[in-house]
Amino acid sequence: MGKSITHKIIENHLVSGEMIAGQEIGLRIDQTLTQDATGTMAWLQYEAIGIGTVRTDLSVSYVDHNTLQMGFRNPDDHRYLRTVAAKSGAVFSPAGTGICHQLHLENFAKPGATLIGSDSHTPTAGGIGSMSMGAGGLSVALAMAGEAYFIPMPKVVKVNLTGELKGWAAGKDVILHLLGMLTVKGGVGKVFEYAGPGVASLSVPDRATITNMGAELGATTSIFPSDDKTRDFLEKMGRGNDFTELIADPDAEYDEIIEINLSELEPLVAQPHMPDVVCKVKDLAGKKIDQCAIGSCTNSSYSDLKNTAQILSGKQTPPETDLLISPGSKQVVKMLAREGLMEPLLDSGARILECTCGPCIGMGGSPTSAGVSVRTFNRNFEGRSGTQDGQIFLTSAQTAARLALEGKFTDPATWGDAPERVELPDDVPSIRHLFVFPQDKTDEVEILRGPNIVALNDFDSLPDTIEAKVLLKVGDNITTDHILPAGAEITALRSNIPAISLYIFNRVDKDFVPRIQKAGKGIILGGENYGQGSSREHAALGPRHLGVKAVIVKSLARIHRANLINFGILPLLLADANDYDRLSEGSNLTIPAAALTPGGTISISTGPGDSFEVTNDLTKNELEIIQSGGLLNAVRKNQ
Ligand code: MIC
Ligand code: SF4
Numbered sequence: 001m002g003k004s005i006t007h008k009i010i011e012n013h014l015v016s017g018e019m020i021a022g023q024e025i026g027l028r029i030d031q032t033l034t035q036d037a038t039g040t041m042a043w044l045q046y047e048a049i050g051i052g053t054v055r056t057d058l059s060v061s062y063v064d065h066n067t068l069q070m071g072f073r074n075p076d077d078h079r080y081l082r083t084v085a086a087k088s089g090a091v092f093s094p095a096g097t098g099i100c101h102q103l104h105l106e107n108f109a110k111p112g113a114t115l116i117g118s119d120s121h122t123p124t125a126g127g128i129g130s131m132s133m134g135a136g137g138l139s140v141a142l143a144m145a146g147e148a149y150f151i152p153m154p155k156v157v158k159v160n161l162t163g164e165l166k167g168w169a170a171g172k173d174v175i176l177h178l179l180g181m182l183t184v185k186g187g188v189g190k191v192f193e194y195a196g197p198g199v200a201s202l203s204v205p206d207r208a209t210i211t212n213m214g215a216e217l218g219a220t221t222s223i224f225p226s227d228d229k230t231r232d233f234l235e236k237m238g239r240g241n242d243f244t245e246l247i248a249d250p251d252a253e254y255d256e257i258i259e260i261n262l263s264e265l266e267p268l269v270a271q272p273h274m275p276d277v278v279c280k281v282k283d284l285a286g287k288k289i290d291q292c293a294i295g296s297c298t299n300s301s302y303s304d305l306k307n308t309a310q311i312l313s314g315k316q317t318p319p320e321t322d323l324l325i326s327p328g329s330k331q332v333v334k335m336l337a338r339e340g341l342m343e344p345l346l347d348s349g350a351r352i353l354e355c356t357c358g359p360c361i362g363m364g365g366s367p368t369s370a371g372v373s374v375r376t377f378n379r380n381f382e383g384r385s386g387t388q389d390g391q392i393f394l395t396s397a398q399t400a401a402r403l404a405l406e407g408k409f410t411d412p413a414t415w416g417d418a419p420e421r422v423e424l425p426d427d428v429p430s431i432r433h434l435f436v437f438p439q440d441k442t443d444e445v446e447i448l449r450g451p452n453i454v455a456l457n458d459f460d461s462l463p464d465t466i467e468a469k470v471l472l473k474v475g476d477n478i479t480t481d482h483i484l485p486a487g488a489e490i491t492a493l494r495s496n497i498p499a500i501s502l503y504i505f506n507r508v509d510k511d512f513v514p515r516i517q518k519a520g521k522g523i524i525l526g527g528e529n530y531g532q533g534s535s536r537e538h539a540a541l542g543p544r545h546l547g548v549k550a551v552i553v554k555s556l557a558r559i560h561r562a563n564l565i566n567f568g569i570l571p572l573l574l575a576d577a578n579d580y581d582r583l584s585e586g587s588n589l590t591i592p593a594a595a596l597t598p599g600g601t602i603s604i605s606t607g608p609g610d611s612f613e614v615t616n617d618l619t620k621n622e623l624e625i626i627q628s629g630g631l632l633n634a635v636r637k638n639q
Helices: 005-013 036-049 073-088 100-107 122-128 137-144 171-182 204-217 228-236 302-312 330-338 342-347 397-406 497-503 512-519 538-546 558-566 620-628 631-638
Strands: 014-016 024-027 031-035 058-062 091-093 114-117 131-134 149-152 155-162 190-195 221-223 256-261 268-270 278-280 291-294 322-325 372-375 391-394 466-473 522-525 548-553 570-574 588-591 602-607 610-615
Touching: 005 014, 005 024, 005 131, 005 190, 005 221, 031 036, 031 100, 031 137, 036 058, 036 073, 036 137, 036 538, 036 631, 058 073, 058 100, 073 091, 100 114, 100 122, 100 204, 114 122, 114 137, 122 131, 122 204, 122 221, 122 228, 131 221, 137 149, 137 558, 137 631, 171 204, 171 256, 171 268, 171 278, 190 204, 204 221, 204 228, 204 302, 291 302, 291 397, 302 330, 302 342, 302 397, 330 342, 372 397, 466 512, 466 548, 497 512, 497 538, 512 522, 512 538, 538 548, 538 558, 548 588, 558 570, 558 620, 620 631
Parallel strands: 031 058, 031 114, 058 091, 114 131, 155 190, 155 256, 190 221, 291 322, 291 372, 372 391, 466 522, 522 548, 548 570
Antiparallel strands: 014 024, 024 149, 268 278, 268 391, 466 588, 570 610, 588 602, 602 610
C-alpha cells in the first residue's frame, strides 16, 4: 500500500508507538524554533533539564513577538535569549530580523525534516514539506534535550487541488475556504496533506500561507509536497543542498479526501471574531474600513508585499483609513528596496513597521473603538488586536491592499486586473550574517538575566482526591487569548509566572483571579475545543500557579491539552455533554483522582447523592506525568 508524505516522514522519525490513528507516537525531532514570548520559559525549562548544548540538528531562538522595549523587561528577555542560545549551541535571531516562521522558511526549514516550535504557526514550514508542529515551550525544551515529541498519531486528510487560482484569488483564499467549510475545530487530530494537479501552480509563499493558517483548523499540521517549486525556492534562497524531493506515492491511502477546485475560488474574508466565519468579500460591499494591516507570519512574504506595492503604486489611501505594513523579514525589505518597491508603499501613505509580529499580537497598531480593521493575519479573536470591540476581518494581502485604497469593502469584480503572480528573482539577497551562530567555546558564555526573569517554582504531585469549586464556566471555542490575553503590557511578563498569572481570564471575568486567590484552588468548566489558538503554555502555567486543579470540558484543542498535562492540570472530558448545563459556577466538586485510569471513566460528586461522569483520553504516560505534578517533575524522577 502506498504512503502519504505524512506517513513517510513519521516512519522515518518514529521512536515509539504504532502508526495507528489516535495512538500515542514518539517522534525524533530534527529542528526546533522558539520565539521570545514563549521562548524565555522554554529556555528556562531547558536550563532546568540541565544537559548542556542542544541535541537537535538545529535549534533557533527568534526574537519577533515583543520588541517594543518599554522598560527593562523586554530587552532583558532578549539578552537572556541571546546568551542562553550562545551557551546552548543554538542560533539566535535578533529583534527586527524578521518573523520566526518567515525566517525559518527562508533560511532553515528542510523538506522531510521534523520541526517543533513553541508557536502554533510553526506549520508554516510545511509549505516546503517539513513536518512542522506547534508545541508548548516545555515540549520544545525537551526536544532540544534530545527527547522525543509525543503526539497522537494523526489522521491524514488529502486536500486534492485541481485548477489554478484566477484573478484576485490568492493562497489565503484556499485556507479561508477550508476554514469556512470545516470550522476552527475541524482539523483536530488531523494532518492536512495537499496533493493533486493544482499543487504545481501554487508558489511556495502561497503554500506557506495555507499551511500556516492550517493552525486555525486545529490541525496537527499541514504539509505540501517538496517538488520543483520547492527546489527552485531553496536554490534561490542559496539552499539548494537542503532540497529533497518528497511526494506521496500514487496509491497512497488517506483517512479522508477533500476536493478544492482552485479556479472556482474568489476573494474571501473571515469576519469577527473567529477565523471560520468566512464569507465572500463582495458580500460585505459598502462596509467602511478604518484600518488595514498587511503582514504577520501568514502574509508578509516578498510576493505578498510586491503585489501590495504594485496595487498601491501611484495611489494613496484615504485619510480615514490607516494602512500598516510589517514585512516578514529584512530579506523581504531588501528585495523590495532593491526593486524600488518601498517608494510606492511609502507614497501610498502606508506606515512601515518593524519586521515583527506587531499588530497581530496587539503590539501596537490597535484599531479605533469598534473600528473595522482588515488584516492579512490568521487570528481575529475578540480583543486580540488590543481594542476589545475592534472588528477584525482577515483577507489576503492583495485584497487588503486593494481595500485600503477604497476605504470600504467593494466587489472584487470592480477592481480591474489583478497583479501578476510574483516569482522570486534569481539573486535573492542573503541576510544570514544577521543570525548569531553558536561558537565552539560555549563554556565561556555567561547567561545574563534580569529581575523580571523568575525561575519556575516546583509543583506538587496530584492528590488522591481533589475537592474544589467550579470557579469559572465558559462556552465553546475558548482561545488561549481568552485565558491569557496578548498585548504589550501582559506579554512583557512572559518570563514571570507569578506576575502574569494575575491576568488569567482577565478579559473574560475580571473577578476570576481574586476568586481563585481567595479559594486557593478551583476548577474550570468549558465547552468544545477549549484552549484553541496560541501555543502559549502560560495559559496552563498561570492557572496552575493560581491553583487550577482540573479543567472539565466537552473537548480540547491539541496544544493546550498537552500544555495542561505538562503542568499537571487534569484535562477531563464530560461523558455526557448535557451535564455541562447542570453544572454552574460555584458547584462543589469532589474528584476521585486516585481512581483515574487511562481512558477510564470516573464519577465526580457534586454533593450528597448527586454526581456526573467524566472520561479522559490520557495515555498511561500522560497520566503519570500529571500524577507527578507535571512533565519537569516526571523527567527529573526518571533521570
Ligand atoms: C499567536 O499568534 O497567538 C502567538 C503569539 O504567536 C502564539 C505564541 C505566543 O502566545 O507567544 C502562538 O501562536 O503560539
Ligand atoms: Fe506572530 Fe501573529 Fe504569527 Fe503569532 S500569528 S507568530 S503573533 S505573526
